[in-house]
Amino acid sequence: MFRPGNDGYQQATLTNDGFWPDLELEDFQRARSIPPDISHHTVSQAMLTAVGEINESLEAFAASKQRAGYQTAAAVPGPSMKGESVLLARYKKAVYARAKADLMGEFAAISRREENTNQDAPQTKASLLAEAAVALRGIKGLGRVGVHLI
Template identity: 50%
Template sequence: MFSGKPIDYQDEPLTNDGFWPDLNLADFQRSRSIPADVDAETVGEALLAAVAEVNGQLATVQDKYKAAGYAGAIDVPGARMGGSNQLTAQYKKAVYARAKADLMGEFATVGRRESHPGQEGDDTRKGLLAEAATVIRQMNGLRRATVRQV
């Protein structure tokens, strides 16, 4: 139930590798509707783990852009809005979806099903992982699906 009080998210910066954008725990919590009652340390660890996984999957993308002379993802030409460009927006989408998928088990713990219905489902988790995978494939220059002949 809405109490009228603002939600107190953890304003904790995540310093990235210098190429990919730095992130913020509060931005993740807000943008992906992470319940404020989920332990901030647990949320932070999920975000760090997602960054490590996504950075690993995008290593060749990063190498390609660095070889082309771009110091950071924000420097790559493309559509822009606010302080982001399409590459940094895709990156955040992939990381945030992966991190939320990792947190799905936290929503299913005692007492949370009533306050956050539907957020603990396996279908939701699979959908978030598919969202992250699709964005990562796009960033790697691949289509949504690849068909190989065996």
């Protein structure tokens, strides 16, 4: 259920799988400058889809941590700031970047209504997807760039 706040951002919680943390829609909107006038259903679907894709990509990682005795991502030790570990920060970064990339078409539609061509949208979407990929590689303990044989 969506509950609009005083500033138009939605107060709704995305319930995650138990290992990864629940996420607040309002936090995503604020962190990634998502305009409150974009359909709240559209924003929530982008978040839900991004969480599904990221969680799928991290299934083996989560399973290995659970086998090691860490039942949640928050329990995995590592550097932290203000109660959030680097693991959780990377996870949110990956999810938020992927979700915003999915919403880039919505930004373009709003820009057209406002007579702004928004010519950077393809580059921005590509950079957001790259940001998500780098965060995922960091979680998996891989370097920023890799080469794979086909």
